Amino acid sequence: MVEQLPEGLVTPVLVVDADVLDRNIARMAQAARTGGFALRPHAKSHKCAEIAGRQLRAGASGLSVATLSEAEVLAAAGVDDLFVACPLWLDAGRARRLHRLADKVALRVGADSVQAVRRLADAVRGSDRRVEVLVEVDCGARRTGVRAADAGRVAEAGADAGLRVVGAFTFPAHGYDHDPGARERAARDEEQALAEAAESLRERGLDAQVLSGGSTPTAGRHRAGPVGELRPGVYVFNDAQQLAIGTCTADDLALCVATTVISRPARDRFVLDAGSKVLGADRSPWVTGHGHLPRYPDATVTALWEHHAMVRLPEGAPAPALGSVLALVPNHVCTPVNLADELLIARGGVELDRWRVAARGANT
Ligand SMILES: Cc1ncc(COP(=O)(O)O)c(C=O)c1O
Structure with missing residues (x-):
């Protein structure tokens, strides 16, 4: 019970109920296992090495992050498999940081334009470890991501530039809409967008091994099929929303x-x-x-x-x-x-x- 607070706190302070945290982590891990999904929780919700460790010990295949610097912090804390789930736009400094990070951990990054994948390819050329790339597709959130049918075009440009493009990802922000059907609808949109993205890659002779979706509201609502990996973040704590x-x-x-x-x-x-x-x-x-x-x-x-x-x-x-x-x-x-x-x-x-x-x- 989160409202059961220790005595004598100096406020304001963020308090986490350890039992509820562990239960939330275990429940999501179990749901992913039962549904046959890989789980790659988003660490932006906790930004904390101890919680990352708990998620990995519960069976997560790696972690997702929003920025290179989140990846750097978690890599320094020993997390060795990270996905920067954002279309990365590299300037010279970020290109150097990406190169260094790729030498340390299994690294996957997002991209949603031909220009971005070319920059990525330039940045990782010569690295011993090959960075994997997922093309971001928009499943209805209208934030970032190309149309699913265009995923193959971006993926092919990446592959031609020497990148290892392994699939696509999407984020269903519209699953947060208030109407009760929004979460089911967003889960269906993810499935459709990722299936279409996989087809678009196949048409260009590329194999979509990784199709990553999910959010806290849509996790647990996907049918067996296109979505292979889930990236919920907020579920560790939950919140008023x-x-x-x-x-x-x-x-x-x-x-x-x-x-x-x-x-x-x-x-x-x-x-x-x-x-x-x-x-x-x-x-x-x-x-x-x-x-x-x-x-x-x-x-x-x-x-x-x-x-x-x-x-x-x-x-x-x-x-x-x-x-x-x-x-x-x-x-x-x-x-x-x-x-x-x-x-x-x-x-x-x-x-x-x-x-x-x-x-x-x-x-x-
Ligand atoms: C790309 C991406 N993946 C996963 C998540 C995690 O979803 P949620 O915040 O619903 O847990 C987010 C959240 O913003 C995100 O932007």
């Missing part, structure tokens, strides 16, 4: 911000000492406020200042006493983690450990 769209229950929330009631300016209002500098400001249109208070589920976090969260209570509801320490579950967990130096690990209200957010701010 996952609770709102129904991909987790309150029992699956592993991380909260422990925060103190520092002011009660009116009977129906109180103020906490965690603001946007701790929680981040992410707020999708369908969550009711800036986070979820498990002990006050009917309260609404109506606004954030840099160091304050304003909370409104329903008419007549009892307010917490000044000085109370409450658990506040963030809307989108990845941002508060990236803002924190460390995670306080607890079990049953007892502090067990503190883990460094080693890849905090590793955004290049």
